[in-house]
Amino acid sequence: MSLQSVVRGRVWLPGDEGFDGVxxxxxxxxxxxxxxxxxxxxxxxxxALVRHAAATGVSIATQPSGHGASGRTDGTILLRTGKLDHIVVDGRTARIGAGVRSGELQAAAASHGLTGLPGSSPVVSVTGVALGGGLSWFGRAFGWVAxxxxxxxxVDxxxxxxxxxxxxxxxLFWALRGGGGDYAIVVGLEVALRAAPSVVGGRMLWDAGQTRAVADAFRSLVPDAPDELTAWLELVHFPGAEPMVAVDTTFLGDEExxxxxxxxxxxxxxxxVDSRRTMAVSELGSITxxxxxxxxxxxxxxxxTSLDDALDTLLAEPIAPxxxxxxxHLGGALARESDSPHGALAEPFLAYLFGPPTPAVAARQRELAEALPTSGRKPVTFLNPEESLSDALPPEAIARLRRIKADRDPQGVFRANFSA
Known part of the structure; x- marks a missing residue:
């Protein structure tokens, strides 16, 4: 039986026009x-697709938008769920399809004076973020997205x-709240929304001559920051441009x-640049x-594990390449108990090192990672293709996830970006 006869949605096979793109x-x-x-x-x-895959011995890799891909998909059917895009807001709850992107949920919630838990990008899927636990602008106030x-x-x-x-x-509920998508295909979520009567957000950007002063100001403001305030320090050096330093912030409250x-x-x-202002929660993607x-x-x-030592390391030399x-800045509700694979996030800060895909960039990332005061862990949604769930989750969570996988999907019908 051909795939085209199994589903009503569109199918691309190798050699078809557009296959390499999709x-x-x-x-x-x-x-x-x-x-x-x-x-x-x-x-x-x-x-229908899951039943077909189970009968033919093929695995399914599911990606609503393709974020977080590891490339471990050889021989699989890649399932795109972007068309599952319904949003129904009922009170302080939203029922959404697996393809709904963060910015779309924010736009729907904003009209009700509510917010989801959005990250820095409006185009990632809410489902993909939740399956990885999920950090957001409001994680300090409300915990993991999951x-x-x-x-x-x-669909099991x-x-x-x-x-x-x-x-x-x-x-299964526990596994899906941060253990990845290896145990079932999520086609929809019901998520709690939060009150957001006023939100202030924006970026302050200086030239590199102010880097030390900006870092010191960031260092001074985060220890006493209320959970409603989130601040991120960013060192920026785009090719062909002068280096800069920025602080991105959001606050659940008034501008004063x-x-x-x-x-x-x-x-x-x-x-x-100083773009701080009172904004709709649907505009948060504009900050970064x-x-x-x-x-x-x-x-x-x-x-x-330490901000002071981290900043000393990061400011010692230019970040190029x-x-x-x-x-x-993490902490707040993220550090509290969570019935999820990662559990409480004890580390108070996260460093994210980004550049073009070159050996020089990889070497610089390794150099900094070895010098920084790290715990050896990282959030699931920040894993790169060279890493595994074991780099993100504690050993006891990995053991439980493996038991759940063996019980719920013994044939290996599902293949997530990262598996336990």
Whole structure:
């Protein structure tokens, strides 16, 4: 039976026009070999595809938008769930399809004075972020993105569509809240939304001559920052341009209070850019202005145990050939108990090192990672293709995930970007 006869959605096979384009992940530096690509028209297509895969001994790799790809897809059917894009806001809950992107959920929530837990990019899928635990602008206030998931709509390895909650299936619910997508295909989520009557966000950007002063101001403001305030320090050096330093912030509250909390930054020489303002939660993606089209890159993340030592290391020399080094303030609700594979996030900061995919960049990332005060862990959503779930999750969580995988998908119908 051909794939075209199994699903109503579109199918691409090797040699078909457009095949090479639709199989590519978001990070164009990652090679992603697949046997076919299927764009599901609806959840019924996913059910039919899973039953077909189980009967034929083929695995399915699911990617709503292609973010976080590892390239471990050889011989699989790549399932795109971008067409599953419904959003229904009911009270303080949203029921969304697996293909809904963060910015789309934010736009729907904003009209109700509510917010989801968005990260820096509006084009990543909410499902993909939640399956990896998920860090967001409001993680300090509300914890992991996955902590806000109330229920999953999934297709299991038998091809059965069902709803999974902490009461109906505690093991699978736990695994899906940060253990990756290796245990079922998620076709929809029910997520809790949060009140956001006023949000202040923006970027302050200075030339590199102010780097030490900006870093010291960042260092001074984060220890007493309330959970509603998030601040990220960013060292930037784009090819052909002068290096710069930025602080990106969000605050769940009014602008007057935000400026008082950020007074150490306002005491510095006037920045080249200061975009801080009261904004709709649908505009949060504009703060860092990350690319919204696929592009090649090489990233490495490290969770930090000390800010002072980290800043001393990062400021000792220029970051080139890296294009950006970001230091995120974590803590708050992220450090509290969480019924998820990662659990509480003890490390108070995250460093993300990014540049073009070259050996020189990889070498610089290794050099900095070895010099930084790291815990040896990193969030699942920040894993790169050379890493595994064991680099992100504690050993006891890995052992439990392996038991769940063996029990729920013994034939290996599902193949996630990263597996335990």
């Amino acid at each position: 199989r590519r992940p978001w990070n164009l530096a990652v090679e992603q070999p697949v046997a076919a690509v299927v764009e599901a028209a609806d959840a019924a297509d996913v059910v 902590d806000s998931v109330v229920a999953f709509d999934v 390895a038998s091809g059965t569509l069902r709803r999974v909650t902490g009461e109906s299936d505690p093991d 209070t935000a400026r008082k909390l950020l007074a150490p930054l306002d005491a510095l020489p006037a920045p080249m 202005a990350e690319p919204t089209d696929p592009s090649p890159g090489m990233g490495r993340a490290e969770l930090l 890296l294009m950006a080094v970001q230091v995120r």
